[in-house]
Amino acid sequence: MTDYHEPQENMDVKTLDTARILNSLKEEIEAVNWYNQRAAATNDPDVKAVLEHNRDEEIEHAAMALEWLRRNVPAWEEELSTYLFTNQPITQIEEGEAEDDEDSEASGQNKGLNVGDMK
Numbered sequence: 001m002t003d004y005h006e007p008q009e010n011m012d013v014k015t016l017d018t019a020r021i022l023n024s025l026k027e028e029i030e031a032v033n034w035y036n037q038r039a040a041a042t043n044d045p046d047v048k049a050v051l052e053h054n055r056d057e058e059i060e061h062a063a064m065a066l067e068w069l070r071r072n073v074p075a076w077e078e079e080l081s082t083y084l085f086t087n088q089p090i091t092q093i094e095e096g097e098a099e100d101d102e103d104s105e106a107s108g109q110n111k112g113l114n115v116g117d118m119k
Contacts, residue, residue, distance in 0.1 A: 018073060021065050028062035031055075 003023055008016065035055035039048050069076040083093055 014072070018069070021068050025062055025065040025069075028058050028065060031058040032062065 003019065004011075011019075032055055035051050035058060039051035039055060042048050042051065066076075066080065070080050071077070083090065086093065
């Protein structure tokens with residue numbers, strides 16, 4: 001592997017395995033993009049079906065790599081748990097803005113610049 005930025009002998013097995021998974025994830029995502037473009041460009045329905053099938057297989061592989069990262073690297077678990085499988089606006093999730101807006105609307109309150117109880 002040539003993607004190491006530090007000597008391999010200075011890294012533990014977990015770091016090396018994480019690098020392997022991250023490289024595989026990059027390759028799978030790249031393959032998804034290629035198959036998707038090819039499927040969009042063809043006029044032959046049979047070719048399109050094969051390419052879409054292949055694309056979807058690569059998506060499966062990418063999802064497996066993400067799951068390995070989630071299980072083995074705590075920061076991935078935290079971020080994936082925050083951003084995936086929600087209907088909140090993606091760019092507002094980090095700050096809790098979307099959740100705050102929903103809570104305000106549900107309770108009929110506008111939080112605005114409120115500093116809370118000053119007692």
